[in-house]
Amino acid sequence: MKFNSVVLLSLTSPCLGKIAAAKPQMGWNSWNTFKANINESIIKPTAETLVSSGLAKAGYEYLILDEGWQALTRDGNGRQQANATKFPSGIPALADYVHKLGLKIGIYSDAGIYDCDFFPGSWGNEELDADTYASWDIDYLKYDNCGGFQAGTQSPGERFSIMGNALKNTGRDILYSLCQWGNQFPWFWADQLSDSYRMSGDITSSFAKDNSGVCKTAYCLNTGYAGVSVLTMIRKMRELSGFQSPGSWADMDMLEIGTGTMTEYEEQTHFSFWAALKSPLIIGADITKISNTSLGILLNKEIIAINQDDAGVAVTYLPALSSEGSIQIWAGPLSAGSFGHVVLALNEGGNATSITIPWSGIPELQNSTRASYKVRDVWAAKDLGTIQTGITLLNVSSHQTKVLIVSRA
Numbered sequence: 051m052k053f054n055s056v057v058l059l060s061l062t063s064p065c066l067g068k069i070a071a072a073k074p075q076m077g078w079n080s081w082n083t084f085k086a087n088i089n090e091s092i093i094k095p096t097a098e099t100l101v102s103s104g105l106a107k108a109g110y111e112y113l114i115l116d117e118g119w120q121a122l123t124r125d126g127n128g129r130q131q132a133n134a135t136k137f138p139s140g141i142p143a144l145a146d147y148v149h150k151l152g153l154k155i156g157i158y159s160d161a162g163i164y165d166c167d168f169f170p171g172s173w174g175n176e177e178l179d180a181d182t183y184a185s186w187d188i189d190y191l192k193y194d195n196c197g198g199f200q201a202g203t204q205s206p207g208e209r210f211s212i213m214g215n216a217l218k219n220t221g222r223d224i225l226y227s228l229c230q231w232g233n234q235f236p237w238f239w240a241d242q243l244s245d246s247y248r249m250s251g252d253i254t255s256s257f258a259k260d261n262s263g264v265c266k267t268a269y270c271l272n273t274g275y276a277g278v279s280v281l282t283m284i285r286k287m288r289e290l291s292g293f294q295s296p297g298s299w300a301d302m303d304m305l306e307i308g309t310g311t312m313t314e315y316e317e318q319t320h321f322s323f324w325a326a327l328k329s330p331l332i333i334g335a336d337i338t339k340i341s342n343t344s345l346g347i348l349l350n351k352e353i354i355a356i357n358q359d360d361a362g363v364a365v366t367y368l369p370a371l372s373s374e375g376s377i378q379i380w381a382g383p384l385s386a387g388s389f390g391h392v393v394l395a396l397n398e399g400g401n402a403t404s405i406t407i408p409w410s411g412i413p414e415l416q417n418s419t420r421a422s423y424k425v426r427d428v429w430a431a432k433d434l435g436t437i438q439t440g441i442t443l444l445n446v447s448s449h450q451t452k453v454l455i456v457s458r459a
């Protein structure tokens with residue numbers, strides 16, 4: 051017996067080590083607002099605002115430079131270099147500035163010879179580039195897929211694992227965020243080699259309207275540049291939510307909260323689903339100009355706690371309680387205390403409606419002998435008391451999502 055337990059311990063101990071992204075990562079990324087037009091005079095005030103707004107304290111710790119930090123050519127030693135007009139102090143000084151604010155810094159590269167705007171990608175230079183980032187004290191790499199199809203005959207798993215290994219070999223803790231657009235179904239291969247992987251083409255700042263060429267499920271392929279709406283991104287997760295697990299997060303792309311196209315209820319819905327589906331929460335808005343309403347949504351502690359819950363289990367779509375095009379019900383377990391479930395009720399339709407959720411329709415509750423549960427309405431910040439059999443939510447507005455925490459009475 052003793053012997054067995056010793057063997058067991060030694061077999062399992064490597065798994066007890068630190069997982070780089072045990073919780074979905076949180077931060078800010080420059081792309082949704084600035085595209086490749088970034089520079090020091092944007093990034094520094096953003097870093098300061100992450101702290102002064104309370105966002106850093108709420109968990110948004112990574113400040114990520116997307117495409118556009120690089121010069122168009124490598125330097126005399128073949129290293130990637132920053133554009134010195136846009137970043138006159140250089141990236142190491144910027145990293146130092148960001149670290150002194152208590153934040154971490156992320157950078158962007160690409161698994162092709164060139165990235166999406168013909169800045170030098172890392173293909174063929176993975177070790178050199180990983181060493182460069184480590185020497186600059188970088189904490190996070192977003193790694194894109196442009197030009198990847200010209201990179202010869204390597205499978206995406208091979209192309210993306212070269213950089214993963216190069217980052218590990220630097221000895222620095224650098225979070226590896228794959229951006230491979232879901233094209234080759236990374237939920238089947240990226241878990242061993244990255245901390246998160248994008249499950250779709252790019253999001254667009256729209257609640258319901260997709261760009262042309264966007265398809266609705268996880269397994270169909272978009273044509274052209276994606277431009278996926280919030281509702282379609284949520285739709286694609288019906289097939290993927292079961293893949294979510296600590297250290298390997300399906301990434302629903304940067305948040306469009308505060309980018310000016312959505313109502314308050316739509317932004318709440320956006321945040322509720324990204325949180326409960328355990329997506330990384332990366333802000334895409336200009337936080338130096340964001341409205342109080344949008345900032346309040348991003349700062350909602352209880353929604354963030356659902357995202358950062360220890361169990362790391364995403365909510366699942368419940369077709370039997372839902373009605374295509376009008377009502378969506380999703381639910382999943384939380385680790386909080388000994389018992390707790392999160393339930394999302396989205397009114398996708400155009401008019402306010404009531405939504406009924408019987409406890410027996412929630413998988414983990416269906417065989418319970420318990421008749422009543424304690425319910426909290428998270429966005430209303432209100433305890434609704436102990437409720438028997440199920441709940442009817444009255445007057446759920448168009449595009450609103452009610453987030454309920456259902457727990458033992």
Ligand SMILES: *[C@@H]1O[C@H](CO)[C@@H](O)[C@H](O)[C@H]1NC(C)=O
Pocket residue numbers: 087088089091092135136
């Ligand atoms: C930085 O970028 C912003 C937005 O692209 C631009 O308006 C501003 O002039 C730039 N500042 C410098 C110093 O290049």
Ligand SMILES: *[C@@H]1O[C@H](CO)[C@@H](O)[C@H](O)[C@H]1NC(C)=O
Pocket residue numbers: 120121122123133134135136
């Ligand atoms: C730096 O960026 C500016 C503004 O986008 C551009 O005009 C210039 O060519 C870039 N310089 C290098 C070395 O890439």
Ligand SMILES: *[C@@H]1O[C@H](CO)[C@@H](O)[C@H](O)[C@H]1NC(C)=O
Pocket residue numbers: 342
């Ligand atoms: C936003 O909130 C801040 C702090 O609570 C307050 O001072 C400011 O007046 C608010 N602005 C608007 C537009 O409501």
Ligand SMILES: *[C@@H]1O[C@H](CO)[C@@H](O)[C@H](O)[C@H]1NC(C)=O
Pocket residue numbers: 399400401
């Ligand atoms: C909302 O309800 C009204 C009145 O019943 C109906 O005429 C209208 O078509 C509905 N709108 C939508 C978007 O469902």
Ligand SMILES: *[C@@H]1O[C@H](CO)[C@@H](O)[C@H](O)[C@H]1NC(C)=O
Pocket residue numbers: 413414415416417
């Ligand atoms: C509940 O019981 C039914 C019937 O025995 C079973 O098929 C189902 O898997 C159970 N559900 C859960 C979540 O255990």
Ligand SMILES: *[C@@H]1O[C@H](CO)[C@@H](O)[C@H](O)[C@H]1NC(C)=O
Pocket residue numbers: 402445447
């Ligand atoms: C339903 O909700 C809307 C918006 O939240 C509110 O304006 C309206 O007064 C509510 N109606 C009822 C009958 O409670």
